[in-house]
Amino acid sequence: MDGLVHIYTGNGKGKTTAAVGLGIRAAGSGMKVLMIQFCKGGSTCEELVIAQLKPAFELLKDKKISKFTWQMTEEEHKQMRENTLNLFNLAISSANNKDMIILDEIMAAISAGFIDEKLVFDFVKNKPSHLELVMTGRNAPEKLVELADYVSEINAVKHPMTKGIDARKGIEF
Numbered sequence: 001m002d003g004l005v006h007i008y009t010g011n012g013k014g015k016t017t018a019a020v021g022l023g024i025r026a027a028g029s030g031m032k033v034l035m036i037q038f039c040k041g042g043s044t045c046e047e048l049v050i051a052q053l054k055p056a057f058e059l060l061k062d063k064k065i066s067k068f069t070w071q072m073t074e075e076e077h078k079q080m081r082e083n084t085l086n087l088f089n090l091a092i093s094s095a096n097n098k099d100m101i102i103l104d105e106i107m108a109a110i111s112a113g114f115i116d117e118k119l120v121f122d123f124v125k126n127k128p129s130h131l132e133l134v135m136t137g138r139n140a141p142e143k144l145v146e147l148a149d150y151v152s153e154i155n156a157v158k159h160p161m162t163k164g165i166d167a168r169k170g171i172e173f
């Protein structure tokens with residue numbers, strides 16, 4: 001089966017959770033899945049479940065990230081660029097050994113200037129033909145949208161944050 005390219009974008013909730021759901025479906029079919037999370041540190045509850053699915057479904061991220069982009073000093077920004085490149089290189093080096101790679105929040109990493117859009121574009125364009133590639137994040141660049149086979153834009157029709165309801169454990173993280 002030839003692998004295709006997916007993008008989940010838009011400003012509504014559901015991009016990462018859709019990618020996790022797709023990863024679980026793929027792992028259930030016997031595919032080897034690697035999810036790499038960019039830009040976000042800390043822990044989310046889905047990690048606890050994904051950890052039980054090793055080695056069918058593996059998750060890599062930089063847990064040390066604790067600041068938003070706009071709070072970073074120039075030095076921290078530089079460090080983020082280095083760390084992002086290291087994570088991205090793991091995707092490149094795993095591409096032949098995995099059946100699905102999920103680059104979660106890669107669009108945010110591009111928007112923040114942590115990684116060159118060209119590098120991502122080249123990876124997508126030259127990916128091994130068997131590889132199913134999934135990317136998420138707001139503001140997907142047009143060039144990546146053109147390359148993709150599935151592009152789903154999730155719009156925020158309503159979100160409870162506007163009513164003052166904070167992020168809830170198990171739902172938002």
Ligand code: ATP
Pocket residue numbers: 011012013014015016017018137138156159161167171172173
């Ligand atoms: P999820 O991880 O729940 O699938 P997401 O990946 O679509 O969400 P992100 O852009 O990664 O959303 O944002 C991360 C967090 O911001 C999520 O917890 C999500 O609930 C929240 N969020 C998403 N869309 C909105 C919105 N329109 N307004 C406020 N918060 C939002």
Ligand code: MG
Pocket residue numbers: 015016017105136137
């Ligand atoms: Mg997300």
